[in-house]
Amino acid sequence: xxxxxxxxxxxxxxxxxxxxxxxxxxxxxxxxxxxxxxxxxxxxxxxxxxxxxxxxxxxxxxxxxxxxxxxxxxxxxxxxxxxxxxxxxxxxxxxxxxxxxxxxxxxxxxxxxxxxxxxxxxxxxxxxxxxxxxxxxxxxxxxxxxxxxxxxxxxxxxxxxxxxxxxxxxxxxxxxxxxxxxxxxxxxxxxxxxxxxxxxxxxxxxxxxxxxxxxxxxxxxxxxxxxxxxxxxxxxxxxxxxxxxxxxxxxxxxxx
Numbered sequence: 001x002x003x004x005x006x007x008x009x010x011x012x013x014x015x016x017x018x019x020x021x022x023x024x025x026x027x028x029x030x031x032x033x034x035x036x037x038x039x040x041x042x043x044x045x046x047x048x049x050x051x052x053x054x055x056x057x058x059x060x061x062x063x064x065x066x067x068x069x070x071x072x073x074x075x076x077x078x079x080x081x082x083x084x085x086x087x088x089x090x091x092x093x094x095x096x097x098x099x100x101x102x103x104x105x106x107x108x109x110x111x112x113x114x115x116x117x118x119x120x121x122x123x124x125x126x127x128x129x130x131x132x133x134x135x136x137x138x139x140x141x142x143x144x145x146x147x148x149x150x151x152x153x154x155x156x157x158x159x160x161x162x163x164x165x166x167x168x169x170x171x172x173x174x175x176x177x178x179x180x181x182x183x184x185x186x187x188x189x190x191x192x193x194x195x196x197x198x199x200x201x202x203x204x205x206x207x208x209x210x211x212x213x214x215x216x217x218x219x220x221x222x223x224x225x226x227x228x229x230x231x232x233x234x235x236x237x238x239x240x241x242x243x244x245x246x247x248x249x250x251x252x253x254x255x256x
Contacts, residue, residue: 012051016083027206052080115182121232
């Protein structure tokens with residue numbers, strides 16, 4: 001009995017460690033994100049959940065037959081359970097959000113990706129709003145899918161100066177942990193406004209999402225704030241770009 005409890009506990013911890021290692025492996029270039037997600041879905045997600053259940057059973061058995069192994073079995077159950085929750089949560093987020101990876105407040109003239117256009121990426125920098133969004137029934141374009149799922153993501157009008165809005169945008173970008181890549185006038189035309197291009201990098205997998213802010217002065221002294229957030233890799237962003245756009249716009253609104 002002791003040997004079984006020990007083997008189950010070690011196996012659960014090992015499987016959890018293997019699942020957790022997928023992220024750093026992508027981040028440090030040992031394998032790409034597609035390989036990591038394939039391993040997660042096809043080889044690790046279900047075994048980790050089974051191992052968590054067996055480790056929990058081993059913990060109960062250890063209280064009866066091998067109390068010395070109870071702490072190990074408990075840790076194994078908790079670690080494997082936490083690791084197994086990740087793919088379940090990801091699946092739920094995929095199902096709860098449209099299968100898109102590009103979100104903007106301006107569908108007609110979305111803020112352009114310029115500084116990051118030539119960097120390593122699987123998704124092109126162009127806005128493909130008229131392309132069909134996968135897994136929509138009835139079929140929808142990327143733009144239509146965003147409008148249906150996130151109708152609240154719209155341009156923000158601030159009654160402030162361009163300089164104050166720009167400073168608020170810089171502060172909001174920094175507060176959200178994003179790195180500024182470039183900034184400057186929207187165009188060579190005087191008074192065209194200001195744009196800031198930044199990147200958000202996820203902690204575990206190191207996924208990079210481009211984030212662009214465009215500040216356009218209005219005729220009445222106001223400033224229109226448009227944003228765009230796009231993932232460099234992946235088909236679904238799990239709602240991350242919409243959440244980022246919402247968070248940024250909320251910070252800008254509160255700073256006005």
